[in-house]
Amino acid sequence: MESCNCIEPQWPAEELLMKYQYISDFFIALAYFSIPLELIYFVKKSSVFPYRWVLVQFGAFIVLCGATHLINLWTFNMHSRTVAVVMTTSKVLTAVVSCATALMLVHIIPDLLSVKTRELFLKNKAAELDREMGLIRTQEETGRHVRMLTHEIRSTLDRHTILKTTLVELGRTLALEECALWMPTRTGLELQLSYTLRQQNPVEYTVPIQLPVINQVFSSNRAVKISPNSPVARIRPIAGKYMPGEVVAVRVPLLHLSNFQINDWPELSTRRYALMVLMLPSDSARQWHVHELELVEVVADQVAVALSHAAILEESMRARDLLMEQNVALDHARREAETAIRARNDFLAVMNHEMRTPMHAIIALSSLLQETELTPEQRLMVETILKSSNLLVTLINDVLDLSRLEDGSLQLELGTFNLHAVFWEVLNLIKPVASVKKLHITLDLAPDLPECAIGDEKRLMQTTLNVVGNAVKFSKEGSISITAFVAKSESLRDIRAPDFFPAPSDDHFYLRVQVKDSGQGINPQEIPKLFTKFAQTQTLANRNSNGSGLGLAISKRFVNLMEGHIWIESEGLGKGCTVIFIVKLCIPKRSNESKSPFLPNANHGQSSFPGLKVLVLDDNGVSRMVTRGLLVHLGCDVTAVSSSDECLHVVSQEHKVLFIDVCMPDGFEVAVRLHEKFTKRHERPLIVALAGNTDKVTKENCMRVGMDGVILKPVSVDKMRSVLSDLLEHWVLFDTM
């Protein structure tokens, strides 16, 4: 018999208690078994739990505890030894595990606690990041708003639109109650309410600019919070109990264009500012955030830039409009001037023709009269009529000339003439008039004055006649002296003509003519006016004076054309005056027979070029005959050919001049062949082209083939004469178109 170590229940009456213990143990075991299962289940579900083996341990511990309790169930009654062993084993195991677990927990619990700390930390961090995210988002939104605002503002160059858009967008972005812009008045002493957001037609408030609150805002470039009660913020009537929202004001620099003109950069002292006032909704307890203030400042700057652009654009548009107006006006003026010139030219052309026709009749009939039998007095009268009519024709020509003179298209008609005869002729013409006025005229020609000279005889005569005529006209009594001599270098440099630097040389000389009268004289101050067209001085206007006043002006122009100078000296009223002019004339190389310089109708039978051998090439029979006749008339020995071959065959060193009609197909070629045939200049004849037109191309072609000159067809006798003279003098023909 084994000893029974089991303790027999002392109180068999405690079956109820034991039953409850039994049941409790059962449920405990159940719970103990289910808890690890739950744990395993949930741990399996979650993947992050790092303490698996702890869990295993814990599970084991629980399981064993449960097992213990379960086995305990069997110990209430009689049980075998196996049960006891099992019980003991399980208890031992449980003890081991629970001790291990207890030991482990010592390590683990701090960790577990720290997990909690970390979790708390991360939560804080997340909250912080959230806050920052919120901030960044707000900023980004602000940036977006600014960009949008800027885009809106800068998309227009109209000042009004810019400002209106600014207010609207700001109001929208920041949800403002009111937004207002105060602009400085022109005087700069006040700010005027110019634009508001809500009120359509803002009443014209003004506030003086020197308020402390305004100074405060203007002195800083930041948005400044101001009191809602300040005058600039009191735009809307305060409705009783409403608590006004916070108000912020910012300055908007106004860049004036003048700032950029004085220096390169605008000066700070002359800056003008506008004031932008923004009000938050009342009763909203909203406050101005920093980012909102920044937004406002940025917008204010952008507005300033946009306004300056708008101002510049306005300025440039205005300038452009002004220029266009001026352009139109100038164009109009130019067209008017052109029309006037055309009208004048047409008038002159017509009048010219109309005047010439009766003049021709007068001259022709006077010539006819001359041919009849007349008494000497009658003859003298007829001659004077003829001379006067010729003079008149010349005058008519000169009215046309004057317009051509002014255009610069007049050219002198150079020719050889008798210089002495010019002065005698002038004297003869003026004598009758002078003797009527009982004026004494003397003519003094210097002994060294050449008898012949080359120049424009007609115009020299006209100038001299004009000067002498004036002397006679404006002298009531006394004498008039005309002196003509060759000017020497010393006398050429006259103080009255400071910019006249004549250079005498061998082939030309300067003729100096002085006409002194003892008449009314001229006030020295009036002298410059005399040479202007159509001007008559007060002192000279009297009953006897007449004439359009063109004379001196034309004379001056002629003298200038002759590379000379004309001026008047007078000591004052009543002391007479002296008119002096100097002109350049060329000295003829060969002595020519004198011919009457005045009557252009005098007999032309005289030849100027006796025996000059000339060759004419022209394929047109009529033309050839005319040219031939012309040259024969001038005394030349003419050979006329009709083809280039014949020309080259006939030409020889004896021919001095060759006239080629360049309308011929091979006209130019002849010139080239001629250059080939005669290589030395003095052997070949001078080649002159007879051209139908005088355009640049023709002239260039003539130059190119080496012609010595070009003449325009048809050629007049005088023209041919002067051409030949020039040719033989200078060996080349200048422009004689």
Next chain:
Amino acid sequence: MDSVVQLQRQLVDYTVQLFNEGLLDDQFNQLQQLQDESNPDFVVEVVTLFFEDSERLLDELAKALEQQSVDYTKIDAHVHQLKGSSSSIGAQRVQKVCIDFRNFCEERNIEGQVYLQLTCQKCLHQVKREYSLVKTKLETLFKLEQKVLAAGGSIPWPM
């Protein structure tokens, strides 16, 4: 004496009229200037040559225009000659219609053949008309001159 003066006046008037109508220009004056004792019939000679030359050219022109295929280069050359001659003696209007004629010929690239031919014929017609006008007038002028000379007066040239 009176008749001479009258004739001379008639001559002068007639010449002035010719100038006024534009039939003659200054070149004719130049021609008259070339007439002198050594060359007393210069003007008549030149003008006669002009008549002969022009009539020849006008015939050539008429023939050329009647061809099947018209050679405009030749026509241009003829008109050019006529222009040169008329300008040499101062027949202003003949010269002008010659210039117009040449201008038409230069446009031959653009217009059609038939149109050009018709235009040229029209121009030729004009030239012929002007030419005969100037010829008649000049012949009358010369007759008047003859009358004056026959009556013992002298010709008051040039004007």
